[in-house]
Amino acid sequence: MTDRFLRACRREPTDRTPVWFMRQAGRALPEYRALRARHTLLDLCRTPELAAQITLLPVERLGVDAAILFADITLPLAGMGVAVDLVEGVGPVIAEPLRTAADVARLRPLVPDRDVPFVLEATRLARRACSVPLIGFAGAPFTLASYLVDGRGTRDLVQTKRLLHSDPATWHRLMAHLTEATLAYLEAQVAAGAQAVQVFDSWVGALAPRDYAAAVLPHMQRLFAGLAGLGVPVIHFGTGTAGLLALMAQAGGDVIGVDWRIRLGEAWARIGPRAIQGNLDPAVLLAPFPVVAAAARDVLNEAAGRPGHIFNLGHGVLPQTPPDHLARLVDLVHETTATAAAAG
Ligand code: CP3
Numbered sequence: 001m002t003d004r005f006l007r008a009c010r011r012e013p014t015d016r017t018p019v020w021f022m023r024q025a026g027r028a029l030p031e032y033r034a035l036r037a038r039h040t041l042l043d044l045c046r047t048p049e050l051a052a053q054i055t056l057l058p059v060e061r062l063g064v065d066a067a068i069l070f071a072d073i074t075l076p077l078a079g080m081g082v083a084v085d086l087v088e089g090v091g092p093v094i095a096e097p098l099r100t101a102a103d104v105a106r107l108r109p110l111v112p113d114r115d116v117p118f119v120l121e122a123t124r125l126a127r128r129a130c131s132v133p134l135i136g137f138a139g140a141p142f143t144l145a146s147y148l149v150d151g152r153g154t155r156d157l158v159q160t161k162r163l164l165h166s167d168p169a170t171w172h173r174l175m176a177h178l179t180e181a182t183l184a185y186l187e188a189q190v191a192a193g194a195q196a197v198q199v200f201d202s203w204v205g206a207l208a209p210r211d212y213a214a215a216v217l218p219h220m221q222r223l224f225a226g227l228a229g230l231g232v233p234v235i236h237f238g239t240g241t242a243g244l245l246a247l248m249a250q251a252g253g254d255v256i257g258v259d260w261r262i263r264l265g266e267a268w269a270r271i272g273p274r275a276i277q278g279n280l281d282p283a284v285l286l287a288p289f290p291v292v293a294a295a296a297r298d299v300l301n302e303a304a305g306r307p308g309h310i311f312n313l314g315h316g317v318l319p320q321t322p323p324d325h326l327a328r329l330v331d332l333v334h335e336t337t338a339t340a341a342a343a344g
Pocket residue numbers: 022023024025026027036041068069070071072073074086088089090091092137153200202315316
């Protein structure tokens with residue numbers, strides 16, 4: 001088994017730069033689409049044999065250096081008492097968003113063995129069959145809160161921001177609840193076999209730095225302090241975070257994930273001495289392969305062979321992506337960095 005992904009998380013030298021893709025198991029793969037034609041997304045997530053099978057698809061087809069568990073960040077919400085619908089083409093929709101102190105007080109603690117046993121069983125099955133390290137994941141408290149309060153993904157997160165500015169006490173109770181739930185969820189995934197975990201704070205880039213510092217940072221510090229005890233590398237990812245990277249690094253994580261809106265070298269300077277994951281624009285993969293290759297080499301040049309770079313996209317694989325481009329990109333990253341190591 002190649003452990004170059006885990007070595008890079010610890011900033012140890014690797015034989016090649018490790019590469020995997022956020023959402024590598026999803027709609028870009030025809031094998032996934034065939035399964036989705038017969039099952040809903042929730043059915044796939046709640047059937048451990050199928051979730052484990054989907055988790056392994058990109059390892060075989062693309063040659064990536066890590067697998068990410070097939071699940072969704074909204075799966076734990078049902079256990080906390082919130083009904084979530086995963087709507088095709090939209091994403092998670094919550095019919096009764098949380099807006100008041102009473103709404104937040106009704107949330108139940110997450111008990112992973114009771115509430116998400118299917119995720120833990122999928123983790124065990126995938127780990128047993130997987131030839132590369134298996135990454136577990138969860139939504140970060142802020143990103144989960146943005147769905148709970150706004151009710152669905154929105155560009156401006158108006159209701160979420162209204163709550164955090166107008167009723168900070170309720171906001172902090174919500175964030176504290178989600179922090180404990182996320183910690184319990186990731187602990188259970190690691191106990192079931194996850195060898196690294198990624199915290200997706202996908203929508204945190206909507207915040208001003210001062211609001212991140214007041215409304216999010218203390219909870220993220222508590223989360224990462226708890227995760228540090230699990231003994232596996234922790235990846236801290238967000239998009240649109242160029243102005244937040246120093247604060248995110250302060251919050252924690254062994255690896256900081258960055259999107260394409262900042263040069264990788266510049267992002268690395270802002271986060272200081274830790275590993276970095278990213279950061280090719282996923283939309284580039286829709287262009288002819290020579291364009292993809294040039295953009296990927298640019299990312300690798302920014303990393304400049306320093307240990308602790310995990311090649312990834314800056315956000316998830318787009319559904320229209322040709323799978324062959326993903327496979328060729330994996331080869332390109334491996335070949336380019338093997339040559340560099342031999343030459344250097
Ligand atoms: O490789 C994979 O696809 C991994 C599995 C995975 C899913 N969701 C399954 C899924 C992962 C890692 C997630 C994480 C997730 N879910 C995040 C964080 C990552 C990110 O992209 O920022 C977020 C914000 C969600 C919430 C969510 N679920 C959204 C926004 C959507 C719609 C996405 C879209 O592009 O339409 C979903 C639905 C979803 N979750 C799909 C998949 C494969 C697509 C729908 C389907 O197959 O019906």
